[in-house]
Amino acid sequence: MMNKRIFRFRFIGQLTILYLLVWSASCSNEKGSETNCAYSNMQYAKGFSIDTVDNKTRVTIFNPKDLSGVLAQFYLLPANYEEDLKANEIKVPCQRIICLSSTQLAYLIELDAIDGVAGINSSRHLFNQEIKKRVKNGKILRVGKEGVFDTEIIAAINPDVIFVSPYKTGGYDMIKNMGIPLVPMAAYSEELPLGRAEWIKFMSLFVDQKSKADSIFSDIANEYNRLKSLTQNIKKRPTVFSGKMKGSAWYVAGGDSFFAQLFTDAGAEYVIKDHKTGASPMDFESVYALAHDAQYWRVLTSSPHGFGKKMLKEEDERYADFDAFRTGNVLVCNLRDIPYREESGLRPQILLADYIHHFHPDLLPDYKPVYWKEIGE
Secondary structure: HHHHHHHHHHHHHHHHHHHHHHHHHOOOOOOOOOOOOOOOOOOOOOEEEEEOOEEEEEEEEEEOEEEEEEEEEEEEEEOOOOOOOOOOOOOOOOOOEEEEOHHHHHHHHHOOOOHHHEOOOOOOOOHHHHHHHHEEEEOOOOOOOOOOOHHHHHHHOOEEEEOOOOOOOOOOOOOOOOOOOEEEOHHHHOOOEEEEEEEHHHHHHOOOOOHHHHHHHHHHHHHHHHHHHHHHOOOOOOOOEEEEOOOOOEEEEEEOOOHHHHHHHOOOOOOOOOOOOOEEEEOOEEEEEEOOOEEEEEEEEEEOOEHHHHHHHHHOHHHHHHHHHOOOOOEEEOOOOOOHHHHHHHHHHHHHHHHHHHHOOOOOOOOOOOOOOEEOO
């Protein structure tokens, strides 16, 4: 009986080894290709995968609302590919790219690949001077926004790809039938700060800059994890809450959200303890019950220059009742002054350093915050 059991285990073990060898062979790089098997490169990002199928690089984007579902899939082919392209096939590197958000542009800027950018939705709130200069001299055209695209300009650009937001599903009807690949860029669905940054690997495939992306991300991850290690043994963790009223609701980031993870890694305790990853509306009273005695308050705003406690209180006098307001421990990022939207997805290590500096100033005593600064009067 024992011999039969040993034989069965050996047989199963041999089958497992054989399977792994076959899987490894099928996932090995093709000559001249830099792509690997699905998830082989992804340490933190959950929203996409890369693998090779029939000598083609396959990029799969998962549904942000349910990562078990596929939102879109594309095959990337070399520039010298001569056969007719199918609807989900794209030659790379792309020569003419349209980006419909500044967050998409940020990855191309970081890769030094803006020469391929031919169109954007708007330059009104852009900080990057080189992009603004190219818009001004006509090298980059404005193509309108969701629901009111200028299809004539888009047709004139004849883009290889348009990067779109998966969250604005109803705004692309005008361009869906133009025969242009619409590639969802879902970095902002990632729960981990390093997950958002790792989308630089995704964007790099379209501009043939994978090696550069790997190097950039490695530096980001190493610095983030170094900073994170500073707070791992912290016993006294200050409490923090986030947001403010918008209309009649306070949209609160969930307890398993990107922001909650940053607070935890910075050695703080987020007052929201649910398991939600997105933002949910709450009334003022519910937020106050949870956060009235929290030590820190994070406020992202788009307000006139010089935004301070006076302006914050003018928005809602009840804000003055929070302990964090009274002590001045309100951390503010004003979108009119700081390129937070453009840069933060690729700067998790700087966001983390900002928070650590405020929550535990003794750990980074000489550091000067970049995005999150203590509110003025």
